[in-house]
Amino acid sequence: MGHYEAPIREAIITGDKSYHDITVDVAAPIEGKANKKWWIAFIISLVAFLWGVGAIVYTIGTGIGVWGLNNRINWAWDITNFVWWVGIGHAGTLISAVLLLFRQKWRMGINRSAEAMTIFAVVQAGLFPLIHMGRIWDGFYVLPIPNQLGSLWVNFNSPLLWDVFAISTYLSVSLVFWWTGLLPDFAMIRDRATKPFQKKIYSLVSFGWSGKAKDWQRFEEVSLVLAGLATPLVLSVHTIVSFDFATSVIPGWHSTVYPPYFVAGAVFSGFAMVQTLLLIMRKVSNLEYYITRVHIENMNKVILVTGGIVTVAYLSELFVGWYTGSSYEDFVYLSVGAATGPYWWAFWSLIICNSVIPQLFWFKKIRTNYIWTFVISIFINIGMWFERFDIIVINLSRGHLPSSWTMFSPTFVDIGIFIGTLGFFFVLFLLYARTFPVIAQAEVKSILKSTGDNYKRAREGGAPVEKTIKEVVETKAEEVISTPVEEIIADADDKDAQTNSLLNSLGAFDASTMQADDLKKVKGIGPVMEKTLNQIGIYTFAQVSKMTKKEYDLLDSITGSFPGRAERDDWAGQANKLKS
Amino acid sequence: MSSKVIHALYDDDDVLLKAVKEVKAAHHHIEEVYTPFPVHGLDKAMGLEPTRLGITAFMYGLTGLGFAVWFLNFIMIQDWPQNIGGKPSFSFAENMPAFVPVMFEMTVFFAAHLMVITFYMRSKIWPFREAENPDPRTTDDHFLMEVAVDGDEDTLASLLKGTGAVEINVKEKH
Numbered sequence: 001m002g003h004y005e006a007p008i009r010e011a012i013i014t015g016d017k018s019y020h021d022i023t024v025d026v027a028a029p030i031e032g033k034a035n036k037k038w039w040i041a042f043i044i045s046l047v048a049f050l051w052g053v054g055a056i057v058y059t060i061g062t063g064i065g066v067w068g069l070n071n072r073i074n075w076a077w078d079i080t081n082f083v084w085w086v087g088i089g090h091a092g093t094l095i096s097a098v099l100l101l102f103r104q105k106w107r108m109g110i111n112r113s114a115e116a117m118t119i120f121a122v123v124q125a126g127l128f129p130l131i132h133m134g135r136i137w138d139g140f141y142v143l144p145i146p147n148q149l150g151s152l153w154v155n156f157n158s159p160l161l162w163d164v165f166a167i168s169t170y171l172s173v174s175l176v177f178w179w180t181g182l183l184p185d186f187a188m189i190r191d192r193a194t195k196p197f198q199k200k201i202y203s204l205v206s207f208g209w210s211g212k213a214k215d216w217q218r219f220e221e222v223s224l225v226l227a228g229l230a231t232p233l234v235l236s237v238h239t240i241v242s243f244d245f246a247t248s249v250i251p252g253w254h255s256t257v258y259p260p261y262f263v264a265g266a267v268f269s270g271f272a273m274v275q276t277l278l279l280i281m282r283k284v285s286n287l288e289y290y291i292t293r294v295h296i297e298n299m300n301k302v303i304l305v306t307g308g309i310v311t312v313a314y315l316s317e318l319f320v321g322w323y324t325g326s327s328y329e330d331f332v333y334l335s336v337g338a339a340t341g342p343y344w345w346a347f348w349s350l351i352i353c354n355s356v357i358p359q360l361f362w363f364k365k366i367r368t369n370y371i372w373t374f375v376i377s378i379f380i381n382i383g384m385w386f387e388r389f390d391i392i393v394i395n396l397s398r399g400h401l402p403s404s405w406t407m408f409s410p411t412f413v414d415i416g417i418f419i420g421t422l423g424f425f426f427v428l429f430l431l432y433a434r435t436f437p438v439i440a441q442a443e444v445k446s447i448l449k450s451t452g453d454n455y456k457r458a459r460e461g462g463a464p465v466e467k468t469i470k471e472v473v474e475t476k477a478e479e480v481i482s483t484p485v486e487e488i489i490a491d492a493d494d495k496d497a498q499t500n501s502l503l504n505s506l507g508a509f510d511a512s513t514m515q516a517d518d519l520k521k522v523k524g525i526g527p528v529m530e531k532t533l534n535q536i537g538i539y540t541f542a543q544v545s546k547m548t549k550k551e552y553d554l555l556d557s558i559t560g561s562f563p564g565r566a567e568r569d570d571w572a573g574q575a576n577k578l579k580s
Numbered sequence: 581m582s583s584k585v586i587h588a589l590y591d592d593d594d595v596l597l598k599a600v601k602e603v604k605a606a607h608h609h610i611e612e613v614y615t616p617f618p619v620h621g622l623d624k625a626m627g628l629e630p631t632r633l634g635i636t637a638f639m640y641g642l643t644g645l646g647f648a649v650w651f652l653n654f655i656m657i658q659d660w661p662q663n664i665g666g667k668p669s670f671s672f673a674e675n676m677p678a679f680v681p682v683m684f685e686m687t688v689f690f691a692a693h694l695m696v697i698t699f700y701m702r703s704k705i706w707p708f709r710e711a712e713n714p715d716p717r718t719t720d721d722h723f724l725m726e727v728a729v730d731g732d733e734d735t736l737a738s739l740l741k742g743t744g745a746v747e748i749n750v751k752e753k754h
Contacts, residue, residue, distance in 0.1 A: 002620070002621075018721065019616065019720070019721035020720060020721040023616075023720045023721060144651070144655060151659065151660065152660065153655040153656070153659065153660055154655075155662075155664055156652055156655065156656050156678065156679055156682055157656075157664050157665070157667050157675070157678045158664075159681075161682075162681040162682055162685075165681070165682050165685040165686070166681065166685050169685045169686075169688055169689045172689070172693065173688065173689070173692045173693070176692060176693060176696050177692075180696060180699075183705065184616075184617070184719065187711060187713075187719045188616070188719040188720060190711065190719075191711075191713070191716035191717075191718075191719045191720065192716070192720070203710070203711065204707055204708060205707075206711065207700070207705040207706050207707055207709055208704070208705055208706070208708075208709030208710050208711045208712070209705055209711065210614060210711050210712040210713040210718075211614045211615050211616060211713055211718055211719060212612055212613070212614060212703075212712075213612065213613040213614075213615065213622050213623055213626055213628060214623070214628055214631075214703070215703045215705070216615065216617075216618040216619070216622070216623075217618075217623040217628060217630075217631050218631045218633055218699050218702065218703055219618065219699075220618050221631045221633045221634055222633055222695060222696060222699045224634075225633065225634050225637045225691075225695060226692055226695075226696070229637075229688050229691055229692050230692075232684075232688070233685075233688050236681065236684060236685065240681055243681075442616060442617040442618070443617065445616060445617040445721075446617040446618055446619075446620075449593075449594075
């Protein structure tokens with residue numbers, strides 16, 4: 001069958017997963033209870049969000065005068081935040097659409113969350129044009145509808161209006177793309193749900209998806225065509241955002257390099273935000289087997305490329321500004337004047353965060369390291385915020401009339417609205433992480449046989465390619481002791497004997513007739529302990545329920561971790577209840 | 581023709597694909613196959629026609645483009661032409677370059693949304709619709725083939741058993 005994949009490609013689904021394992025792992029965060037860390041993060045985000053709501057209400061009630069804008073700098077944090085959030089959104093579409101067209105399988109572990117991030121980020125972005133209107137109740141003037149001014153139409157020559165069309169098309173198409181992909185996964189949650197309320201909700205949102213052959217055929221066609229439409233769409237969106245600046249006559253803004261440079265910058269910042277979110281999420285939601293080093297490294301390579309494009313654009317702007325010899329070009333955001341002027345700190349933040357620090361990803365050790373990646377992704381997020389701040393505020397701070405040169409200082413309202421959108425974004429993302437299938441499990445299942453580590457091992461071992469999961473599980477049971485996953489099984493010979501005697505008293509697990517249980521349901525067994533137990537050959541509640549003091553001690557001496565834990569938590573008693 | 585169907589459950593996509601081919605070869609009518617994920621080649625094996633949704637998307641895109649041209653021409657050239665920054669507003673052709681972004685966005689908007697709506701209507705999926713998969717395991721790790729009973733029920737059952745089905749249920753057709 002057509003599942004062959006070159007052995008040189010690393011497995012992107014690890015942990016010896018079967019189809020059912022994927023179902024269980026994706027459903028786990030939804031079916032389980034939120035832990036303390038989730039609640040702490042949620043409450044902090046909610047407070048930030050509420051502060052933002054307060055700041056927005058104050059702005060609308062009093063007027064734009066509560067912001068730090070002045071005569072010269074008449075656009076500042078509002079548009080900075082708008083461009084920053086739109087840019088972040090771009091990575092989601094790039095992952096789900098462009099990588100789909102290029103048939104990149106690694107997109108499947110991360111596309112769902114990246115698209116969620118896109119939608120939530122574009123929602124934040126959309127807030128800024130609305131509130132910066134001041135009189136938001138006149139907002140319908142941006143729509144081309146007949147109105148009471150004798151049908152004075154909107155101006156279709158203006159990039160600001162193009163933006164209205166681009167952003168609303170982008171948001172709505174991304175949403176539809178995302179939701180269509182979610183239908184089979186919602187259906188999976190629906191069919192597992194035991195509580196009536198849960199079942200009702202997931203039935204509603206899954207639109208009655210049944211997984212018929214014809215529906216799947218259409219589903220794949222629709223995904224492909226939507227990807228083909230979303231790819232030029234995402235390029236057009238940031239191109240048009242850059243037109244907001246590039247079609248003006250302000251020195252520093254009037255630049256033909258803006259469209260490609262903005263698009264590259266958007267992808268750059270978007271991938272950084274995906275890294276920031278997913279590196280936390282893979283830990284919190286136990287998705288380490290689906291979001292692997294391969295994913296992180298590939299994304300870092302994209303960051304390196306787009307970061308390089310952005311750096312080349314900076315250099316060309318710097319060179320051209322200097323080469324013109326025009327004194328007006330010596331105060332634009334990329335110039336010697338900016339580097340040494342009053343906004344030197346903003347200039348150098350941009351250069352260091354966006355052009356210098358990401359170069360560390362040239363080292364394989366760093367781009368495959370989770371901690372390094374996380375830290376660098378934060379720097380890029382900051383750097384890309386400064387890029388927009390520099391473009392807007394530094395360029396506006398000086399102009400043709402030196403007597404009006406000034407600086408910008410944000411008020412608490414400016415800061416409050418920005419923090420508020422961060423809070424709103426994380427509130428949405430945290431709710432998403434607990435109620436949505438965060439991995440596109442149907443798609444991941446379809447690539448399991450070509451890229452699951454168990455299947456890859458089986459193929460390399462010369463086994464027939466059509467080998468089914470059952471056979472793999474059986475062979476796994478034999479090779480458990482030799483699998484070097486945990487170093488806790490140190491001296492194999494001695495442990496071998498102990499394991500055998502443990503399994504003798506508990507009964508062996510036969511994958512062809514029995515079904516493995518979710519041992520994590522037993523209090524005291526976490527994902528790591530479950531893995532250890534599975535390695536030993538313990539898969540079911542029935543086996544755990546037979547444990548007595550003797551088996552507990554034996555288990556402790558094999559694993560060497562948490563001595564006495566099993567006995568204290570009474571695993572056997574718990575398993576006995578769960579068994580039925 | 582009897583009113584019964586057989587639900588044969590499989591637990592592997594490759595086994596299912598082989599089974600579909602064998603059942604087709606034995607001239608039985610496959611009513612439906614429910615799978616938890618897209619199985620490549622299944623539509624061909626079942627003899628389904630290729631979908632025409634891609635073509636509809638193209639036509640919807642043309643509709644969107646046509647609508648955008650009409651709409652921009654009406655607003656900017658006919659109804660209330662204005663001199664904005666000296667940009668020519670006397671004819672559509674002269675002013676057209678400034679309209680390209682909006683024409684493009686509307687093309688994409690129409691193509692994407694109308695195609696998805698067509699997909700939902702054709703596949704009969706929308707909010708409040710009841711799911712039709714006969715077994716909840718078909719969204720997890722099982723594949724279900726629904727075959728119409730034509731002739732001897734036991735012969736068909738044993739044929740399906742021989743193709744590697746893990747479970748066989750005879751149901752009344754509904």
